[in-house]
Structures are given as C-alpha cells and as structure tokens.
Amino acid sequence: MAVSTGEGVTIRDVAARAGVSIATVSRVLRGNIPVSEPTKERVLTVVSELGYRPSVLGRSLAEGRHAANGIVFPDLSGPYYAEVVLGYEEAAGELGRSVLILSTHGRDAAPEMVRELARRVDGMVVLGRTVSDEVVQEIAARGLPIVLLARSAAGEVDSVNAENVASAIRLTEHLIDHGHRTFAVVGGAESSPDTMERWAGVRTALLRAGLTPPAEPVPAGLREEEGTRVAEDLLVAGVPDAVVCANDELALGVITGLRAAGIDVPGQVAVTGWDDVMAARYAGLTTVRQPMRELGVRAARMLDLRIRGDAGPARHEVLPTNLVVRNSCGRHEPPDLDRR
Amino acid sequence: MAVSTGEGVTIRDVAARAGVSIATVSRVLRGNIPVSEPTKERVLTVVSELGYRPSVLGRSLAEGRHAANGIVFPDLSGPYYAEVVLGYEEAAGELGRSVLILSTHGRDAAPEMVRELARRVDGMVVLGRTVSDEVVQEIAARGLPIVLLARSAAGEVDSVNAENVASAIRLTEHLIDHGHRTFAVVGGAESSPDTMERWAGVRTALLRAGLTPPAEPVPAGLREEEGTRVAEDLLVAGVPDAVVCANDELALGVITGLRAAGIDVPGQVAVTGWDDVMAARYAGLTTVRQPMRELGVRAARMLDLRIRGDAGPARHEVLPTNLVVRNSCGRHEPPDLDRR
DNA sequence: CCAGGTCTTGTAACCGGTATCAGATACCGG
DNA sequence: CCGGTATCTGATACCGGTTACAAGACCTGG
Structure with a gap:
C-alpha cells in the first residue's frame, strides 16, 4: 500500500524495502545500466508503493547540473x-x-x-x-x-x-512618401541597443532622401507618461512633420499629448511606434511588428x-520584422485599420 | 592574488589554503557561530583571494530548502x-x-x-x-x-x-442606469472562478432591478478572436442591449465584430470588459480595473x-477593484476618455 | 594546584543522489 | 571439471555544503 505521498522518501528507503542497494535503485530509475528483470520489477513496485520521486537537489548535486x-x-x-x-x-x-x-x-x-x-x-x-x-x-x-x-x-x-535597421529605413521612407520633411526621434538612446539601430536606420533613410536627420533622440523612458511629457516639450520647441518613437507606448503617449493640445494627428503631425502592441491596433498606430x-x-x-x-564560434540570429501601416502616419485611402 | 574567477572553488579548497577545517570556513561565512578574530580574518582573506562563493546546491541540500x-x-x-x-x-x-x-x-x-x-x-x-x-x-x-x-x-x-461580486454589481447597475434591459454575458465559465463570481454579481444586480438575467454565459475563450466570433453569433441570435464580457480582450473583439457588421457601439449595444488593459483606454472601453x-x-x-x-488557519485576502466608466457602455456628457 | 567553565576548533555524520570499482554468480567452450 | 568471460549487484567514494559532538586550550575561583 502507498504509505505516504512520497514526501521524505529517499533512495535508501526504497533500497531497504526492496532488499537491494541504493546503486541498484538508481540504475533502475535512470535506465542507463542494465538490471535483471525480477530485480527491476521489485524496485519499481516499491517505488510506486512509496510514491518515491528522486530529490532534485540530490540529483543535481551529483550530476553537477541544474x-x-x-x-x-x-x-x-x-x-x-x-x-x-x-x-x-x-x-x-x-x-x-x-x-x-x-x-x-x-x-x-x-x-x-x-x-x-x-x-x-x-x-x-x-x-x-x-x-x-x-x-x-x-x-x-x-x-x-x-x-x-x-x-x-x-x-x-x-x-x-x-531586425531593426532595414525596418527603420522602410518606415522612414514611408513617412517621406507621405511628404513629411522634418523629423524627431524620441526615446531609447544608448540604454537600449535596439533603439540605437533603429535611429541609425532612420538617419540613413533621411540622408538618402537629402533630408536633415535630427541631431539626437529626444530623451524619454519607454512609457506612455513619458510620451505625453515629450509632446509638451515638442509644442514649445516646435512641432516636426513626423515623430518617430522608440516603442508603441511612447508613441501613444505622444499622440495623447499632442491631441490634448489641439494638434491634429496625423493631419498636422505623423507619429509612429515600434512593437505593434494590442493598443496600437485600437489607436490606429503605424508601427513595426517584431516577433x-x-x-x-x-x-x-x-x-x-x-x-x-555544442561548441563552435558565437552564433547570431536576426529575426525579420514587419512594417504595419495604419493611420497615425497620415491618411491612406481607404483608412487601413487591419493588422496587415 | 585571485587565482580564478571562483568557478569550481569549494569550501575544502578554502579550508586547505587557510589551514583550517571546512567547518570553520562554514562558520565564518554563515556568521552564526563565533570564530576567533584572527582565524576569521585569515579565512575571509582566502575567500576573497579565491573568489569563493558557496554552492547553492550544496547549501540547499544540507539545509533542506531551496x-x-x-x-x-x-x-x-x-x-x-x-x-x-x-x-x-x-x-x-x-x-x-x-x-x-x-x-x-x-x-x-x-x-x-x-x-x-x-x-x-x-x-x-x-x-x-x-x-x-x-x-x-x-x-x-x-x-x-x-x-x-x-x-x-x-x-x-x-x-x-x-473583489469581483461588488464590482460586477456596480457595473451592472451602471448599465441599467443607461437604460439597458436585456443582457448577455460572454466568456469565462467554470474554467475561471473569477468570472463565475462576476457573473453572480451581474445576476444579483439584474434580479434586484427586476430584470431577467441571461441563462448562462456565452462560451468563449478570453481572447480577441473569440470576441469577434461571439459577435457574429449574437447577430444571429439577436443582439441584447448590453454585452458584459469576462475580460477586455474579449470585449474589444466583440466591439470589432459588431462594428464590422454595422452595429453602433455604444449606440445600439453597450459592451464592457474587465481588467483595464492599455488598449481599453484607447478603445474607450468601460471596464473594471483590478490591482x-x-x-x-x-x-x-x-x-x-x-x-x-507561520502556522495558523488559512488566510484569505481580497483586494478592491474599481469601476472605470468610459464610452462603450453608452454616451456620457462630456465623453469621458480619461482613466478615472 | 585543581575542578569546572568558556572559547575555539576539528572530526565526522549527515543531506540525497550518481557512478566507479570490485566481487559474486552464472554460463561458456575445451 | 576447470579457467575465462559476461552479467548483476553491492560497497563506497564522491558532489559541496551544514552542524552535532567532542576535544584541546585557556581562564577562573576556591
């Protein structure tokens, strides 16, 4: 009969009750070393009777892995x-x-x-x-x-x-196609290598188009509140044609801030995000989806x-990303609200 | 000098080098048993020389905790x-x-x-x-x-x-105040005890108001796609005045589905969610926020x-929740888009 | 000067597994 | 019938810590 739920039952208990050594119990359970059929059966019976399960700690210590x-x-x-x-x-x-x-x-x-x-x-x-x-x-x-x-x-x-650079270039080119000429980039900076790559992409696209890239990103944390704060700063400093944000939360915050000040998005300013979070769909935010x-x-x-x-040299995988065009970068015909 | 980064250094290495027993090293490191000042100092010196850090596994096994x-x-x-x-x-x-x-x-x-x-x-x-x-x-x-x-x-x-019941009652009463009389509840069911409590609250409020509660929730998983699917079913079965959903994703899906079919939300149907996720704010969804x-x-x-x-009888904590009124339950004057 | 106490430290038995090594048993062909 | 070889299995040394117990050194008061 099952004596207990198995708590505190050790390999020695099993061995004693089955009349074998702990080594044999271990062999039966691991299955890597042959054990005679009758012995194996006896051990397994006791194991299930006592509800024995090997201790993770003991095993890890012995095997040297976690x-x-x-x-x-x-x-x-x-x-x-x-x-x-x-x-x-x-x-x-x-x-x-x-x-x-x-x-x-x-x-x-x-x-x-x-x-x-x-x-x-x-x-x-x-x-x-x-x-x-x-x-x-x-x-x-x-x-x-x-x-x-x-x-x-x-x-x-x-x-x-x-992938960051190519998508950033595609995004920026799309904005340029809309007729936007002055750009601001918001958030990220060195604290996040991902965003640095994105800004490099934006810069590349702008230079290719003969436009002047922003000197440096507007500093901001990657959260909504930071976005609304940045929006207020932009109102003072002068609003660009397009505001490219480091992620969606930030972009949504910027849009909220601009609209609260009576600025029409995307009529007067285009705003884009990054990530394609769920809220981006409901806010009609143009963004880049990453997997x-x-x-x-x-x-x-x-x-x-x-x-x-596995040894060998370091491997580097880069997964593709998708430009998701919605309304916040400028009106399209017809307005495109699907997920693309 | 630091011989290595500390990998593979055991308490015995430290003991040998400091000329003491492993017990003494352990005592110094745990600090629970007094060790003479000079010995302690010698041990600590060796510890930092070798960069020794006790093995988590060894310690856990000996202490019997993780x-x-x-x-x-x-x-x-x-x-x-x-x-x-x-x-x-x-x-x-x-x-x-x-x-x-x-x-x-x-x-x-x-x-x-x-x-x-x-x-x-x-x-x-x-x-x-x-x-x-x-x-x-x-x-x-x-x-x-x-x-x-x-x-x-x-x-x-x-x-x-x-807290689920009281909030569900408040939410339902709010919907009744809007003039809604026929209700559907969507999603959840027994798989989620939380939602069962909510539906009990909805039921209570409806009965109090002399209205007929829905026989049972419309079955649906807690995801957006499920919501749009349910919306289609509702169109066939007959659209109620109000659709109370088990969570926000589901509610947003329902709204998308209804609007795609040309139904005005909240003009013709009110829809509510639960949780208050970020997208709920941008979609103007009336919901209940939980901490x-x-x-x-x-x-x-x-x-x-x-x-x-700590022993003693089982404890049960219940944290309060907030009704967050936005537009999806019916127009308010002025339209209220803030987070409340 | 000695019994009894305090401090400090080492020895060794755990904790619960894995794996090596060697001994016991059974089986084989010559 | 015997040595040699597989096949199983047990004893035991690990893995890396903690801690009970005992012993030695030193100190104190009578």
Missing part, C-alpha cells in the same frame, strides 16, 4: 518582455528545463542578483541592457552559456535580435544547444 | 498575468528568493509539471485554474506552502483575490510568511 535556465529582463510591464519571456518559458519547458526569472527593475544590486542567478542555472538569457557587458563577460568566462537577446553582441557570446514570442523561443533553443555541449 | 518560490499561470499573453507575475517576482526578490515560473498553456502534462515544480521550491503560487484542486491539495498535503491567486479557495489553503501587480505582491508576502514557518 536542469534549469535563467532569463534576465528589465521589467515585464508592456507586452514586449512578457511575450518574450512566455516564448522562452514555453520552449525551455519543452526541452525539459525549468525557468528562473529575474527582473532587474534598474536596481543597483542587479549585477549581484544576476551573478546569483548564474549560480542556479545551466545557462541564461540576458534581455536588453539589464547589466553591463563586464558582468556578462565575467559570467560567460566562467563557462556558463549565455544568449543575449535584443542587445548588441558583446564579444564571443551568442545573440538573438530582431516577440519567437525571439524567446529562438533564444531558448540556442541556449539549449550550448548547454548540451 | 530559497526559491514558484508561480504557476496559464499563459502570459495579455497584461493581466504578466503584471501579476512581475509583482510577484519583485516582492519575492526583495525577500531574497528566486522565482521559478511555469506556464501550463492548458497542456495535458500540466499536473506533472506542477508536481515537478513543487519539488524545486519552498512554496508556490497557483494562478487561476491551471491545475485541478486535487493536485493542489496533494501538494499542500505534502507540507508545501501554497497560495492560490484568482481562484476560489480550496480547503485550507491561503488565497489572494480581487494586478498588487495581487502578485500580496501573494508573495503571504507565501513568505508560511515558508518562514
């Missing part, structure tokens, strides 16, 4: 990181690995928290600029597989990124390869 | 779960605990995955109806602290919930108490 992956991200607010993490968890789960998450929230203790995480996993994904390159290098040098996501590759470390979930999935698979011992 | 919490949720898509998880991670992090996540995705293997998670943590939060009560009870019976979130309390288990992040924080704290050995 069967767990980590992922570090700045924050989960906004759909972007949440989707990436979800894709990551799903893929990692299918590969039989648990997932430890760590959100840095820009805390000062972030490097120490990341190091701590590194001691609990067999490999980890670092999302965006959550910790410095030094910390990443230090951990990688220790032999822990790392995959960088949405972050320029540092040294010999694998990375997964969404958020897929980014997480790819990172998980890439990491798994390394954990399984 | 210093990690788990959280189980159905999915991360949509802001609701993401925000809850984020709040949870933040609070747990401050309490010095790592966070393991598990998304069930409605997989058949979910119970087994949850059991596996349970073997890796000191306690866990179960969100919504991800696994059956039996599994929850089984794990709780094993002595593992569990907190249920957004799920009716099963037996003697702690729980955190957002998603705070739910996660409370669950983490409650769990931590239990892990620290």
Whole structure:
C-alpha cells in the first residue's frame, strides 16, 4: 500500500524495502545500466508503493547540473518582455528545463542578483541592457552559456535580435512618401541597443532622401507618461512633420499629448511606434511588428544547444520584422485599420 | 592574488589554503557561530583571494530548502498575468528568493509539471485554474506552502483575490442606469472562478432591478478572436442591449465584430470588459480595473510568511477593484476618455 | 594546584543522489 | 571439471555544503 505521498522518501528507503542497494535503485530509475528483470520489477513496485520521486537537489548535486535556465529582463510591464519571456518559458519547458526569472527593475544590486542567478542555472538569457557587458563577460568566462537577446553582441557570446535597421529605413521612407520633411526621434538612446539601430536606420533613410536627420533622440523612458511629457516639450520647441518613437507606448503617449493640445494627428503631425502592441491596433498606430514570442523561443533553443555541449564560434540570429501601416502616419485611402 | 574567477572553488579548497577545517570556513561565512578574530580574518582573506562563493546546491541540500518560490499561470499573453507575475517576482526578490515560473498553456502534462515544480521550491503560487484542486491539495498535503491567486479557495489553503461580486454589481447597475434591459454575458465559465463570481454579481444586480438575467454565459475563450466570433453569433441570435464580457480582450473583439457588421457601439449595444488593459483606454472601453501587480505582491508576502514557518488557519485576502466608466457602455456628457 | 567553565576548533555524520570499482554468480567452450 | 568471460549487484567514494559532538586550550575561583 502507498504509505505516504512520497514526501521524505529517499533512495535508501526504497533500497531497504526492496532488499537491494541504493546503486541498484538508481540504475533502475535512470535506465542507463542494465538490471535483471525480477530485480527491476521489485524496485519499481516499491517505488510506486512509496510514491518515491528522486530529490532534485540530490540529483543535481551529483550530476553537477541544474536542469534549469535563467532569463534576465528589465521589467515585464508592456507586452514586449512578457511575450518574450512566455516564448522562452514555453520552449525551455519543452526541452525539459525549468525557468528562473529575474527582473532587474534598474536596481543597483542587479549585477549581484544576476551573478546569483548564474549560480542556479545551466545557462541564461540576458534581455536588453539589464547589466553591463563586464558582468556578462565575467559570467560567460566562467563557462556558463549565455544568449543575449535584443542587445548588441558583446564579444564571443551568442545573440538573438530582431531586425531593426532595414525596418527603420522602410518606415522612414514611408513617412517621406507621405511628404513629411522634418523629423524627431524620441526615446531609447544608448540604454537600449535596439533603439540605437533603429535611429541609425532612420538617419540613413533621411540622408538618402537629402533630408536633415535630427541631431539626437529626444530623451524619454519607454512609457506612455513619458510620451505625453515629450509632446509638451515638442509644442514649445516646435512641432516636426513626423515623430518617430522608440516603442508603441511612447508613441501613444505622444499622440495623447499632442491631441490634448489641439494638434491634429496625423493631419498636422505623423507619429509612429515600434512593437505593434494590442493598443496600437485600437489607436490606429503605424508601427513595426517584431516577433516577440519567437525571439524567446529562438533564444531558448540556442541556449539549449550550448548547454548540451555544442561548441563552435558565437552564433547570431536576426529575426525579420514587419512594417504595419495604419493611420497615425497620415491618411491612406481607404483608412487601413487591419493588422496587415 | 585571485587565482580564478571562483568557478569550481569549494569550501575544502578554502579550508586547505587557510589551514583550517571546512567547518570553520562554514562558520565564518554563515556568521552564526563565533570564530576567533584572527582565524576569521585569515579565512575571509582566502575567500576573497579565491573568489569563493558557496554552492547553492550544496547549501540547499544540507539545509533542506531551496530559497526559491514558484508561480504557476496559464499563459502570459495579455497584461493581466504578466503584471501579476512581475509583482510577484519583485516582492519575492526583495525577500531574497528566486522565482521559478511555469506556464501550463492548458497542456495535458500540466499536473506533472506542477508536481515537478513543487519539488524545486519552498512554496508556490497557483494562478487561476491551471491545475485541478486535487493536485493542489496533494501538494499542500505534502507540507508545501501554497497560495492560490484568482481562484476560489480550496480547503485550507491561503488565497489572494480581487473583489469581483461588488464590482460586477456596480457595473451592472451602471448599465441599467443607461437604460439597458436585456443582457448577455460572454466568456469565462467554470474554467475561471473569477468570472463565475462576476457573473453572480451581474445576476444579483439584474434580479434586484427586476430584470431577467441571461441563462448562462456565452462560451468563449478570453481572447480577441473569440470576441469577434461571439459577435457574429449574437447577430444571429439577436443582439441584447448590453454585452458584459469576462475580460477586455474579449470585449474589444466583440466591439470589432459588431462594428464590422454595422452595429453602433455604444449606440445600439453597450459592451464592457474587465481588467483595464492599455488598449481599453484607447478603445474607450468601460471596464473594471483590478490591482494586478498588487495581487502578485500580496501573494508573495503571504507565501513568505508560511515558508518562514507561520502556522495558523488559512488566510484569505481580497483586494478592491474599481469601476472605470468610459464610452462603450453608452454616451456620457462630456465623453469621458480619461482613466478615472 | 585543581575542578569546572568558556572559547575555539576539528572530526565526522549527515543531506540525497550518481557512478566507479570490485566481487559474486552464472554460463561458456575445451 | 576447470579457467575465462559476461552479467548483476553491492560497497563506497564522491558532489559541496551544514552542524552535532567532542576535544584541546585557556581562564577562573576556591
């Protein structure tokens, strides 16, 4: 009979009750070394009687691995990181690995928290600029597989990124086609390598068209409130033809701010975002969609390869993105509100 | 000099180099048992020379605890779960605990995955109806602290919930004030205890007003596409005055579907959601806001108490929610687009 | 000068598994 | 009937920590 739910039952209990040594129990359970049929059966019977399940800790200590992956991200607010993490968890789960998450929230203790995480996993994904390159290098040098996501590759470390430059060029060309001539770019800056690439794309397209790119991005956090604040600043500094924002939340905030001041969007100013979050559809925001979930999935698979011992030079994957044209960049005929 | 980055350095290496026993090293590092000043200093010197950091696995095995919490949720898509998880991670992090996540995705293997998670943590939060009560009870019976979130309390288990009934009554009364008389409720059903409570509230308010509540909710998953599908069904079955949806995504889908068929929302039909996601603001959706992040924080704290050995009867926290009136329930003067 | 107490430290037994090595048993052909 | 070889299995040394127990050094008061 099942004596208990299995809590506290150790391999020694099973061995004693089955009249075998712990080594034999281990062999039966792992299945990698042959055990005679009658013995195997006896052990399995006892295992199910006692509800025995090997301790994860004991096994991990003996095998020297955790069967767990980590992922570090700045924050989960906004759909972007949440989707990436979800894709990551799903893929990692299918590969039989648990997932430890760590959100840095820009805390000062972030490097120490990341190091701590590194001691609990067999490999980890670092999302965006959550910790410095030094910390990443230090951990990688220790032999822990790392995959960088949405972050320029540092040294010999694998990375997964969404395509930024080409999409930014397409987006900017579209705006130019609408007749827009003066541009502002908002948000991002060095804290986010992704946005730097986008701004480079915008710059390239403008120069190609013989237009003057903005000197530098208007500083702003990647949140709605920041967008409305920036809108007010733009009203004072002079409103450009087009405002290209680092992400959708920011763009939506800018639109709200401009409209509150009586400015017609897109009549007087075009505004664009990045990511294609759900609210972007309802606000008619022109934006660029990136395969958020897929980014997480790819990172998980890439990491798994390394954990399984795959060597070789660093790999860098770049996933394609899509320009999604809606109304906020200027009216089209007929107004296009679908998801494209 | 620092010989290495600390990888592979064990307590025995430190002990040997400092000329003491491993017990002494352990004592110095834990600080719970006095060690003479000169010895302590010598040990600490070696520790920093070698960059020694105790193994998480070794320590956990010896102490019989993981210093990690788990959280189980159905999915991360949509802001609701993401925000809850984020709040949870933040609070747990401050309490010095790592966070393991598990998304069930409605997989058949979910119970087994949850059991596996349970073997890796000191306690866990179960969100919504991800696994059956039996599994929850089984794990709780094993002595593992569990907190249920957004799920009716099963037996003697702690729980955190957002208030549902009173808000549903307020929402319904508001719709009745608008003059709506026939109602449909969409989505949820038994798979989500939260929605059952909401429907009970709707029912109560309708009965109080002498109106006939809908026999049962229109079945639908909690996603936009499901909403547009339901809208089509409603067109055939006859459109009610008001459609109360289980969450915002669903409501937005319904609105899209109805408008595509030429129905005026809110002119001909009122539609409401639940959660107050970002898109709800841009779509002018009347909804109920729940403190998603705070739910996660409370669950983490409650769990931590239990892990620290706090006994006593099961606790149940209920957090307040807010009715957020916008346009989708009927025109107000002046149209109210703010967040309220 | 000695019994008894305090401080400090080392020894070794855990925690719960895995894996190596060697011994026991059964089977084989010569 | 015997040595040699597979096949199974047990004993035990790990993995890297924590901690109970005991012992040695030193100090104190009677």
